Amino acid sequence: DIQMTQSPSSLSASVGDRIIITCRASQGISNALAWYQQKPGKAPKLLLYSASTLDSGVPSRFSGSGSGTDYTLTISSLEPEDLATYYCQQYYSTPRTFGLGTKVEIK
């Protein structure tokens, strides 16, 4: 199985801050990486796929980058509605696997 290591596990930031979440795969995954946002009590929502492609309707303050084993999710200017837990997921091979999540809190 490909292990996905996400960091940090949690962070607290102010509205307007730029935040970066990282995800490292235990082997190369050729950009087969998705990012999800999960708000409390809700199902996860797809934000990006293919490491850097924004899903339809997702605000442009979200962006993704990376290659090989190392990937990042950036929120360029944090908004109050971005309070959520963010997960990365690889789909390079099965079993599909997720990172443990990054909980984003607003100061």
Place this chain on the structure above:
Amino acid sequence: QVQLQESGPGLLKPSETLSLTCTVSGGSVSSGSYYWSWIRQPPGKGLEWIGYIYYSGSTNYNPSLKSRVTISLDTSKNQFSLKLSSVTAADTAVYYCARDSGPFDPWGQGTLVTVSS
């Protein structure tokens, strides 16, 4: 747009079999463009992929659950289903169904299944 909805019992006793159904609307499970997956999330924890089924009926299961999992397809009802046998408290989780093209999108709203004696 495509919508998915999980249904099934919310409370089970240890050793019973979990049975859930996902009803798809706005799209067809017979589409050859997608897999149809089940994912679960224990309370307060992360996400675990359980497995998927393709329109042909072929399946792929997470090795961690493979011995207890069966996913099936009912094209006449536009549904797919999950069975997980011999459940324990460790199987208590919110169970989601999702359309799978690698990334999961969209997801159902999820259904909480509690295993307790």
